[in-house]
């Protein structure tokens with residue numbers, strides 16, 4: 238009997254091994270030991286939000302091999318911190334080994350403070366550690382982005398217009414409505430038709446809420462800021478309870494790994510390496526205006542390895558590491574590379590430039606009502622119930638310039654000041670002497686000043702926070718900074734962090750907008766019915782009264798809202814762009830960037846939703862390129878709720894939208910048939 242059992246075991250494992258020619262076992266999807274093939278069609282650098290989304294879609298085609306190389310661990314050892322939504326506040330992975338723990342360079346305009354910049358270092362990347370707000374940008378912004386690259390090729394630019402991005406964001410997600418009681422108490426409004434219905438990522442609402450969330454909405458209305466009943470449709474301004482990346486079937490976080498990878502059957506053509514840091518992209522020697530990447534070099538288990546790319550190398554290492562890796566590989570601004578002794582293979586001045594971020598801080602009031610913080614601290618049975626543990630902040634409002642400046646004439650005066658400051662800003666505030674980068678600064682400035690400021694689009698985000706015990710606060714965050722910074726390496730070692738210099742508040746208009754935002758937050762806090770739950774304001778507090786007081790206070794307070802982008806901006810090369818509308822890096826034959834670093838300017842959004850849309854659209858573009866498919870999601874028709882993208886279904890070998898692997902099903906069932914046959918034979 239023992240012999241039979243062990244024989245069965247041996248045979249089962251050898252059959253399984255034979256079914257996994259590359260050595261990744263079915264139960265252990267992620268290779269820990271560097272067991273990889275010599276070459277893959279696509280090498281995706283970074284298994285974060287965009288990287289896993291893209292790798293899942295590309296590997297739907299079983300004739301395409303894909304390797305993901307992720308620097309961080311699987312996350313299995315910290316499952317609860319990732320899966321339980323409120324852990325993002327109470328048991329956060331920021332400041333742990335799952336966070337890169339970047340700190341910006343000392344900020345001249347923030348009293349020389351360095352600002353802490355967390356980023357996920359784990360499968361799922363920042364989507365595994367973030368606050369789960371799911372907020373889409375506005376149609377005005379997305380069409381402005383598309384317009385910025387239209388001069389290069391109008392039909393390619395249409396892949397990034399609102400209709401295309403709307404379709405791509407829809408494709409990524411499945412929306413679930415809240416329960417009636419949550420809906421009523423929090424004042425939730427939505428239009429399910431504007432959200433996806435069959436994608437891998439769950440968007441819903443927490444299973445617990447507070448009357449003060451509804452009160453926040455009513456106070457905003459009373460102050461003149463209307464509620465938005467369809468914020469995902471391209472008109473994202475006003476007050477609403479945002480969706481959260483939560484799977485309501487078991488109140489868990491929905492993120493790129495749980496959505497796009499975990500549900501898959503094993504795919505022999507998709508390998509994911511963890512604990513492996515990419516150190517550079519390798520290029521064939523040859524023409525310096527069209528360099529071909531041959532593969533990548535990475536470091537794992539204290540050894541250096543290389544792996545070849547048959548088709549492409551795709552950077553999905555995020556806003557910080559994607560430009561860093563390009564620079565380490567010899568692609569970037571000449572002065573930066575030469576100062577650390579890296580040979581310039583392809584000069585591209587925009588790599589790491591145009592860095593923009595949302596700054597934020599909070600106004601805090603004492604409160605004696607039940608908050609998530611006080612219930613959590615009580616340790617009661619409610620505190621440990623799954624629905625309560627799914628509570629995360631999500632009610633917000635986007636406030637436009639007209640409201641911030643007390644009406645259209647106040648906004649017009651501010652608008653005029655900003656427009657007048659264009660030339661002086663260009664001559665003193667651009668952190669580059671490259672004429673191309675300077676042109677890009679101007680183009681972004683112009684969009685911000687002349688398209689976004691005079692529109693309905695929000696300039697300030699307000700966010701109610703119920704996470705503390707004994708207080709309630711309203712977060713305030715600036716959405717379209719005129720300050721642009723840069724990121725650059727100051728060491729040739731890939732293991733040293735780059736210098737991150739967002740140049741926060743270098744443009745004085747950012748401080749003005751922010752100060753007005755603080756005043757609006759205070760005003761909302763003083764408005765019924767929310768005011769009933771709020772006691773004394775403890776921060777900034779009664780000593781901070783005048784505009785000058787507020788501005789001085791801000792310098793010591795503000796920190797990141799965690800939305801940095803634009804360091805590999807999709808802009809014309811003549812404007813310091815890094816990628817074209819096909820996401821291809823200028824000057825390189827077969828390298829793309831697919832992550833939050835390509836958005837050319839900041840959106841009124843949290844970057845998760847546009848990043849899923851970007852990665853879905855990237856998969857459409859890449860698959861169409863290699864499979865000769867004609868149909869891309871570049872629809873110019875008006876948007877509906879259905880998935881107008883053909884990417885997922887356009888290959889006979891592709892899987893369905895839920896990520897179940899149609900492609901490997903027959904192969905897997907053959908393996909199971911073999912195992913069961915052996916079992917019965919014994």
Ligand SMILES: Cc1cc2nc3c(=O)[nH]c(=O)nc-3n(C[C@H](O)[C@H](O)[C@H](O)COP(=O)(O)OP(=O)(O)OC[C@H]3O[C@@H](n4cnc5c(N)ncnc54)[C@H](O)[C@@H]3O)c2cc1C
Nearest residue numbers: 283285286287308362363367368369370515832833843845
């Ligand atoms: C604390 C926090 C809270 C946030 N809150 C929200 C929110 O509530 N809602 C929202 O929409 N957005 C939020 N964001 C922003 C959002 O999560 C990010 O913008 C988005 O996830 C970025 O996706 P990405 O694919 O560009 O990068 P990431 O998801 O960060 O992925 C990059 C990946 O590359 C890996 N990597 C880096 N360098 C290397 C290397 N050399 N070799 C191999 N791998 C490498 C990283 O480990 C990481 O896994 C938050 C972000 C943070 C950090």
Ligand SMILES: *[C@@H]1O[C@H](CO)[C@@H](O)[C@H](O)[C@H]1NC(C)=O
Nearest residue numbers: 298299300301888889890900
């Ligand atoms: C699908 O993949 C299988 C196995 O890789 C291959 O034999 C088959 O020809 C593919 N079919 C199509 C239509 O691509």
Ligand SMILES: *[C@@H]1O[C@H](CO)[C@@H](O)[C@H](O)[C@H]1NC(C)=O
Nearest residue numbers: 278298299300301547864890
């Ligand atoms: C699969 O890819 C190989 C190598 O790129 C190619 O020769 C073959 O024709 C492809 N098969 C299909 C069905 O696409």
Ligand SMILES: *[C@@H]1O[C@H](CO)[C@@H](O)[C@H](O)[C@H]1NC(C)=O
Nearest residue numbers: 320484486487489495499500
């Ligand atoms: C939550 O449910 C989904 C299915 O909807 C499942 O894939 C996932 O594993 C579950 N998560 C946990 C932690 O149980």
Ligand SMILES: *[C@@H]1O[C@H](CO)[C@@H](O)[C@H](O)[C@H]1NC(C)=O
Nearest residue numbers: 679680683684686687688689
């Ligand atoms: C600036 O923006 C306006 C309005 O969006 C646009 O009409 C104009 O062409 C832009 N100018 C430049 C120089 O980009």
Ligand SMILES: *[C@@H]1O[C@H](CO)[C@@H](O)[C@H](O)[C@H]1NC(C)=O
Nearest residue numbers: 461462463637639640692693
């Ligand atoms: C700005 O917002 C206010 C309040 O929501 C609204 O009444 C006003 O019409 C908006 N103005 C513009 C230009 O969108």
Ligand SMILES: *[C@@H]1O[C@H](CO)[C@@H](O)[C@H](O)[C@H]1NC(C)=O
Nearest residue numbers: 341342343727728735736737
């Ligand atoms: C690089 O910059 C960091 C700060 O961002 C600094 O600590 C470090 O000393 C610098 N290294 C070199 C070699 O200049």
Ligand SMILES: *[C@@H]1O[C@H](CO)[C@@H](O)[C@H](O)[C@H]1NC(C)=O
Nearest residue numbers: 526527528529530825826827
């Ligand atoms: C760059 O090289 C690739 C092959 O390596 C080729 O297909 C492509 O056409 C070239 N592009 C340019 C602009 O020369």
Ligand SMILES: *[C@@H]1O[C@H](CO)[C@@H](O)[C@H](O)[C@H]1NC(C)=O
Nearest residue numbers: 868869870871872881882883
């Ligand atoms: C998707 O493909 C179908 C069938 O090939 C085609 O009829 C339809 O026009 C395509 N849709 C888009 C948006 O490209």
Ligand SMILES: *[C@@H]1O[C@H](CO)[C@@H](O)[C@H](O)[C@H]1NC(C)=O
Nearest residue numbers: 883885886887888889893899
């Ligand atoms: C998508 O795939 C399904 C199932 O494989 C098929 O029935 C349907 O016709 C396909 N649609 C398109 C547009 O190819």
